[in-house]
């Protein structure tokens with residue numbers, strides 16, 4: 001009998017998923033955490049008083065994953081490792097007939113480009129096997145998709161314009177550090193910007209477009225247009241859409257450091273030879289930067305991530321802002337992780353909870369906005385990520 005969840009990845013987000021899953025043990029019954037480094041699993045196991053099982057796995061290796069899944073016999077696997085592992089974990093789930101969930105879309109280690117194509121290609125095979133894959137159940141992607149679906153369901157007949165606004169006003173006291181995996185973060189931020197308008201994608205230079213947005217309970221912040229993966233599925237699933245953009249805040253200090261590192265070649269993802277050793281500059285940088293999992297204790301301030309939608313309701317124009325505010329220190333007190341990990345880990349747990357409870361369950365590969373948003377939105381309020389709606 002298949003029961004419980006197998007969480008793969010014991011980083012900042014994995015820690016939150018475990019803590020929140022343990023809070024919902026009546027739903028999950030049995031929790032196993034597996035990662036490449038067993039000591040990281042042991043640490044998290046201690047934090048939750050031994051209420052989880054742990055295992056070591058290399059999630060790049062499909063056969064190892066299959067062996068682990070047969071051993072643990074979970075109802076589903078939560079992929080909280082890195083986007084590089086999406087396809088191997090999806091493949092292992094397919095071969096063992098176990099449901100799948102993740103928080104970030106596939107990216108090849110050698111190309112800084114993420115897209116859903118290869119994951120959506122599993123749809124037919126998952127349908128035939130009778131298993132479900134839920135893609136992008138974090139905050140953005142994840143909750144931002146559900147904010148759009150919720151507004152579409154309850155506030156609009158048609159949404160024409162969407163701006164996703166992601167502000168992290170947390171201060172960790174370091175001159176430069178990233179709030180989640182430095183490699184993934186820096187690849188994303190240094191990439192070209194992209195948004196969708198009138199049926200086509202438009203490209204900008206990296207961080208070329210800037211606006212100032214007044215984030216509730218944070219204040220005005222410089223916000224930069226970036227490409228972000230939730231737009232790829234939202235343009236398919238939000239009817240009547242004319243434009244969608246994504247903005248993220250960065251401090252001057254972060255940007256100056258990043259540009260300098262980029263200019264000297266430290267963001268390169270190709271191999272170079274140094275004193276006879278082959279190294280990837282971005283991997284060296286990752287090794288030097290603070291581990292995001294250790295930032296929790298020293299990070300103060302809040303995040304505010306939300307969606308501004310404009311459209312038509314009953315023949316009249318309407319503009320609505322929906323957002324969540326999360327406090328870094330409160331997140332840390334509850335789970336030992338800062339708000340960026342918290343806002344990702346809680347929705348991953350909620351997605352899994354809805355699947356385990358058979359509330360969101362249909363064979364195939366889906367993005368979160370393809371399900372009824374209401375049960376997820378209710379859980380957000382109960383599980384530590386309450387949201388607010390304002391008419392603008």
Ligand code: NDP
Nearest residue numbers: 009010011012013036037059081082104138139140180181
């Ligand atoms: P971390 O780097 O802190 O953690 C990743 C974990 O995955 C590490 O413990 C690492 O193990 C493990 N891992 C990496 N490769 C393998 C492998 N081959 N086999 C087994 N385990 C492996 O990252 P975060 O916790 O910050 O992020 C986790 C995921 O969440 C990422 O995919 C990220 O893109 C996503 N994310 C999504 C967001 C959203 O809102 N949707 C926002 C933020 C993050 P080890 O330490 O031993 O190397």
